[in-house]
Amino acid sequence: MLKSARELECSTTKLENDTSRRSSELLAAVCYHHYHGEEESKAFAILEQRGTAFEDDEQDLISLLLRTLLKKQQSVCTVKGTVNALAGMKYEKLFGILPNLLPHDVNVFFLTDTPNALAKLGDRRAIPLLTDTIDRSVQEKDDHNDEKVKSYLRNGTKKKDIGKVCLAVATSEQQYFTELEKILTDGNTLDYVTIEYL
Structure with a gap:
């Protein structure tokens, strides 16, 4: 585990310049340990960029790494970064995942930034999903009076x-x-x- 902000900055810069599979795995490790801040965001951005620029096996590796992060996530930061990176890659199966995350964004704590990921994904199916979530949220607020x-x-x-x-x-x-x-x-x-x- 990296012990200082400087070590983290040097590591992500070095990994950005190395496009090997191993460097992508190490960037995913940086994301997994959710160091928070600029370097974590940078690691997600690099993975997203690689996911859109690479093809075939390399692109599959990036989406696998990101999906694994989502499955093994230990923080809201990891969820946010992962869904935004997958949305930027236009990962086709992401729409099946996002409806489960969307209710978190109605709560004021632990937002997962799912609406932005839906916008980035650009899928028209998001519109009824968003309106249903809003309607449910309003209904739940009304239920607090019973x-x-x-x-x-x-x-x-x-x-x-x-x-x-x-x-x-x-x-x-x-x-x-x-x-x-x-x-x-x-x-x-x-x-x-x-x-x-x-």
Whole structure:
């Protein structure tokens, strides 16, 4: 594993100039270890460029490496880079994978950048897929108001750590929001995520 940003930069530059199969495998390893930042993005970009420039066996190798990254991914960064690289290569089977990833992009955390990959892929089937996902998301938001959800939230009050949050959300009563705000401002919980909702 590379230990410094300088080592990583030197390695990706050297690998970029070497178009052998081994260098493509090593670039995929850089992507797999998700170093984050410019060099990781560069490694994905090099693989994408090779995937579009190479032909036959070499192109198959690049798509295999990227598909393996997607299958073995350990971070959202890996998913983002991989689907964008495969989309740039116009990998024909990618459309079968992207619908499973798209719901993640409705959530504000851990976005997989799937809509951009769909745009890059340029497949007309993306339009109904995107509209269905948006419609489902709106429906799910509406479902948060029903009694069943409120019941789950009230039952959550039996758990010490989340009780105040559940009471505040389930009842919308000021006393619970006041207690919740006190807990959050004490810094003993995930205040950086929750405080904005108060």
